[in-house]
Amino acid sequence: MSVESARARTLSHVDPAEVPLQAALDALADPVRRSILRDLAVHDDWTRACGTFDLPVKKATASHHFSVLRAAGLIEQRDEGARRLNRLRRPEFDTAFPGLLSATIDRAD
Amino acid sequence: MSVESARARTLSHVDPAEVPLQAALDALADPVRRSILRDLAVHDDWTRACGTFDLPVKKATASHHFSVLRAAGLIEQRDEGARRLNRLRRPEFDTAFPGLLSATIDRAD
DNA sequence: CATGGTGTTCGATCCCTGTCGTACAGTGGT
DNA sequence: ACCACTGTACGACAGGGATCGAACACCATG
Numbered sequence: 001m002s003v004e005s006a007r008a009r010t011l012s013h014v015d016p017a018e019v020p021l022q023a024a025l026d027a028l029a030d031p032v033r034r035s036i037l038r039d040l041a042v043h044d045d046w047t048r049a050c051g052t053f054d055l056p057v058k059k060a061t062a063s064h065h066f067s068v069l070r071a072a073g074l075i076e077q078r079d080e081g082a083r084r085l086n087r088l089r090r091p092e093f094d095t096a097f098p099g100l101l102s103a104t105i106d107r108a109d
Numbered sequence: 110m111s112v113e114s115a116r117a118r119t120l121s122h123v124d125p126a127e128v129p130l131q132a133a134l135d136a137l138a139d140p141v142r143r144s145i146l147r148d149l150a151v152h153d154d155w156t157r158a159c160g161t162f163d164l165p166v167k168k169a170t171a172s173h174h175f176s177v178l179r180a181a182g183l184i185e186q187r188d189e190g191a192r193r194l195n196r197l198r199r200p201e202f203d204t205a206f207p208g209l210l211s212a213t214i215d216r217a218d
Numbered sequence: 219c220a221t222g223g224t225g226t227t228c229g230a231t232c233c234c235t236g237t238c239g240t241a242c243a244g245t246g247g248t
Numbered sequence: 249a250c251c252a253c254t255g256t257a258c259g260a261c262a263g264g265g266a267t268c269g270a271a272c273a274c275c276a277t278g
Contacts, residue, residue, distance in 0.1 A: 099208030
């Protein structure tokens, strides 16, 4: 039938403007999450699925990190078949927290 | 004798440029510490002693927070008699982490 | 020197969260 | 239908850090 091929598994996205500073900082304070964000900053297209990241954690943990990033308004996710694609919400987040993203992920360490 | 009246209780200060991003974010992620930094941002003179802050924690905990802030290169401390005065190292820290401090403490929440 | 005030140090406790294994749900291809 | 692949949900575990009380060090002033 496929009334709508977009099952989308009920993905809830929040407006970065509604995200408390505490939540944003908690999300950015984790090195694994920053690693994800840096990767997404480079690949600004919708090409990175959750499983394509080279992370030092198991997939259950990675899934948790993506959930935190989404709840903090830092990433947007979209289902494409079995894969879940990610995008860095840089413009929206920059509007809500000017300078925070750049100060956090534009760095060597 | 007072060869040097500056006992200073061996206060070690680090160069903000040598502080790892992780340490800076960990320091900024705590609400009590951000409260201290906001207070210091307003009073840029050397007038705030550790005990003069209105914090929701006991003095032992407050002392711990000041220690973390100093280790992160965010504040400078100077002993004046029995009191320990504090100063926000905004210019130094801004040079090491452009935009991070402003994004973190210039806010309502 | 005795006292009160300021701040640190040391243990102990508690809670939060990052981590993982396993089980489960969708998807797509064979 | 079956299977491989992708990602989530749930329960459990361990480590770290925030918190506190109590003891201690240092300073200033009677």
